[in-house]
Amino acid sequence: MSAGKKHSRSEGDEQDARLAKKSKTDEVVAGSDSPALNGEKKKKKDKKDKKKKEKKEKKTEETKEDPEQQETTETPEAEAEAPVETEPKPEKKSKKDKKDKKEKKEKKSKRTEETNGAASTEVSEPEPASDGTAEPKANGASYSYKQTAALSSVPQPEIDAFLKKQEITITDPSDSKLRPILQFTHLPESKLLSKNPFKDFSAPTPIQSASWPFALSGRDVIGVAETGSGKTIAFALPLIEALASSPRPKAHSKHDRTARARAVVVSPTRELAMQTHAAISTLASLVGLSAVCLFGGASKDDQRNLLRRNNGADIIVATPGRLKDFLSEGSVSLGDVMFAVLDEADRMLDKGFEEDIKLILGDCPQREKRQTMMFTATWPTSVRGLAEGFMVTPVKVTVGGRTRAGGEDGEGNGSGVIELQANSRIEQKVEVVDPRGKEQRLLELLKEAQRGSAKNDRILVFCLYKKEATRVEQFLEKRGLKVCSIHGDLRQDQRTRSLEAFKSGSTSVLVATDVAARGLDIPEVKLVINVTFPLTIEDYVHRIGRTGRAGKDGKAITLFTEYDKAHSGSLVNILKAANQPVPEELLKFGTTVKKKQHDQYGAFYKDVDMSKKGKKITFD
Numbered sequence: 001m002s003a004g005k006k007h008s009r010s011e012g013d014e015q016d017a018r019l020a021k022k023s024k025t026d027e028v029v030a031g032s033d034s035p036a037l038n039g040e041k042k043k044k045k046d047k048k049d050k051k052k053k054e055k056k057e058k059k060t061e062e063t064k065e066d067p068e069q070q071e072t073t074e075t076p077e078a079e080a081e082a083p084v085e086t087e088p089k090p091e092k093k094s095k096k097d098k099k100d101k102k103e104k105k106e107k108k109s110k111r112t113e114e115t116n117g118a119a120s121t122e123v124s125e126p127e128p129a130s131d132g133t134a135e136p137k138a139n140g141a142s143y144s145y146k147q148t149a150a151l152s153s154v155p156q157p158e159i160d161a162f163l164k165k166q167e168i169t170i171t172d173p174s175d176s177k178l179r180p181i182l183q184f185t186h187l188p189e190s191k192l193l194s195k196n197p198f199k200d201f202s203a204p205t206p207i208q209s210a211s212w213p214f215a216l217s218g219r220d221v222i223g224v225a226e227t228g229s230g231k232t233i234a235f236a237l238p239l240i241e242a243l244a245s246s247p248r249p250k251a252h253s254k255h256d257r258t259a260r261a262r263a264v265v266v267s268p269t270r271e272l273a274m275q276t277h278a279a280i281s282t283l284a285s286l287v288g289l290s291a292v293c294l295f296g297g298a299s300k301d302d303q304r305n306l307l308r309r310n311n312g313a314d315i316i317v318a319t320p321g322r323l324k325d326f327l328s329e330g331s332v333s334l335g336d337v338m339f340a341v342l343d344e345a346d347r348m349l350d351k352g353f354e355e356d357i358k359l360i361l362g363d364c365p366q367r368e369k370r371q372t373m374m375f376t377a378t379w380p381t382s383v384r385g386l387a388e389g390f391m392v393t394p395v396k397v398t399v400g401g402r403t404r405a406g407g408e409d410g411e412g413n414g415s416g417v418i419e420l421q422a423n424s425r426i427e428q429k430v431e432v433v434d435p436r437g438k439e440q441r442l443l444e445l446l447k448e449a450q451r452g453s454a455k456n457d458r459i460l461v462f463c464l465y466k467k468e469a470t471r472v473e474q475f476l477e478k479r480g481l482k483v484c485s486i487h488g489d490l491r492q493d494q495r496t497r498s499l500e501a502f503k504s505g506s507t508s509v510l511v512a513t514d515v516a517a518r519g520l521d522i523p524e525v526k527l528v529i530n531v532t533f534p535l536t537i538e539d540y541v542h543r544i545g546r547t548g549r550a551g552k553d554g555k556a557i558t559l560f561t562e563y564d565k566a567h568s569g570s571l572v573n574i575l576k577a578a579n580q581p582v583p584e585e586l587l588k589f590g591t592t593v594k595k596k597q598h599d600q601y602g603a604f605y606k607d608v609d610m611s612k613k614g615k616k617i618t619f620d
């Protein structure tokens with residue numbers, strides 16, 4: 001199911017609501033076909049229609065005028081979350097505005113070309129030399145990647161063994177055969193590396209090892225690796241190297257108040273944007289680069305001032321809605337961007353964010369003139385075509401054996417391999433329960449998990465709905481547990497406070513919706529409990545991925561009810577692929593995965609009754 005669908009799902013029965021909506025539409029259509037509208041009635045109807053039309057137009061205008069409303073795509077629940085902010089009145093149109101308008105128009109036509117994939121055949125990739133050296137890319141970066149002597153001296157069997165052991169698959173249309181970087185000392189010398197930024201790590205993680213040579217060569221990269229496997233640094237290092245080794249573009253006029261970034265990283269949630277910004281800033285500051293974080297739910301004026309005070313920023317890390325606002329008001333320009341990253345790329349490319357991403361990447365230089373990176377732990381086929389339209393012959397680096405586990409593209413029935421894998425260090429347990437007993441069972445699980453010396457262990461509890469999260473939080477509080485929550489019904493400062501309390505350990509139980517499912521790197525989360533199953537199997541993989549990070553072990557317990565049976569097949573596959581026990585009660589719900597999805601009605605399922613014996617077919 002697309003994010004767009006997620007937004008609209010409420011606590012009622014979504015399927016019923018959709019069907020009701022459809023039949024209502026049918027009624028209207030049927031009514032208009034009716035022949036018996038006499039003159040009087042027709043007049044009245046025309047008047048009514050006119051009024052309706054005017055009202056609709058007015059509403060559209062209002063929505064256009066309120067940029068915060070456009071932020072509604074930021075999280076699965078953002079509709080209720082964006083607080084109203086007062087925007088400064090637009091200044092009178094100046095010459096500069098006219099020029100900007102012209103630039104925008106040019107960009108728009110370029111964007112159409114880009115999303116149509118028109119330019120893809122005209123590009124020729126830089127051919128790397130056989131010693132693992134690649135020419136600089138056309139993104140303006142003045143570096144080129146040269147494989148170090150230390151890496152060249154590693155015997156080929158060692159390289160092959162590493163790739164095999166780590167289950168690394170590299171799909172490179174240019175067949176560059178760049179070797180993975182096995183040790184940090186295999187990286188080419190640079191100002192950044194001279195500051196020893198990775199002194200706390202013993203070696204690069206597999207996704208870093210395999211993707212760095214390509215990313216440092218200026219190639220577009222799609223990186224797919226399990227949750228908690230260091231994907232942030234996998235894109236942060238090449239990004240910083242690209243910027244650090246390239247001259248800043250000439251300063252624009254003193255009166256130009258537009259902040260011009262050279263790299264942009266887009267993240268689906270505010271908390272993830274802040275976390276990524278913190279990680280990037282640490283590296284960026286070592287080489288004198290600046291990074292700014294732009295996200296919704298916080299003062300735009302403050303963020304605008306920050307951009308102006310720093311005379312722009314080398315790197316912008318942002319949520320799509322807020323970035324789009326800054327682009328449309330002209331406070332930010334991405335025209336100088338050399339390096340663009342979509343973190344949690346499949347989420348960024350699904351329906352909820354697709355248009356924002358087209359707009360954001362459309363503001364950047366053409367894909368041939370920038371480097372584009374996409375990283376994620378889940379990569380459904382439904383977004384792959386769109387992704388490649390934003391890139392130039394991307395190298396795809398996949399870490400880990402991939403399983404056929406179903407997914408939103410509906411190819412889980414044998415027509416294609418779905419690249420979906422849960423982190424193998426997470427112990428997964430599924431309990432099939434009566435829906436009415438879920439909260440009581442949650443309480444028991446929390447008490448069991450926090451017994452004795454484990455009383456302060458961090459536990460993340462996932463709910464599906466905002467109201468459900470509030471109810472569960474209150475239920476636990478009433479029973480004496482210290483608990484906080486994070487979901488879209490809370491103000492941003494409340495969300496931030498809850499996350500801080502959980503991170504610092506002052507509150508050990510965090511009740512969350514899927515706003516916290518992706519990317520958040522909270523140390524030492526010992527257990528994830530799914531009170532209600534998420535909307536997609538991908539979200540399940542991300543949710544449980546909040547534990548077992550950076551090589552550590554973790555545990556996840558999922559309360560599964562008959563209402564979740566549509567997910568049983570894909571969940572069974574995920575469990576099997578990770579060698580986890582599959583309860584009999586779960587198998588009873590069927591093992592067939594979602595087949596296809598209808599735009600209006602969502603997914604169709606085929607249930608298999610596992611208790612029934614198959615009918616033997618004999619052939620004469």
Ligand SMILES: Nc1ncnc2c1ncn2[C@@H]1O[C@H](COP(=O)(O)OP(=O)(O)OP(=O)(O)O)[C@@H](O)[C@H]1O
Pocket residue numbers: 201202203204205208225226227228229230231232233376377518519520521545549550
């Ligand atoms: N080479 C490394 N060695 C050890 N730890 C590392 C290394 N690189 C990154 N880490 C740490 O691993 C943790 C997880 O990294 P990160 O958040 O980038 O994971 P991720 O793959 O993006 O996860 P997700 O899919 O959930 O977003 C972080 O705390 C990070 O500091």
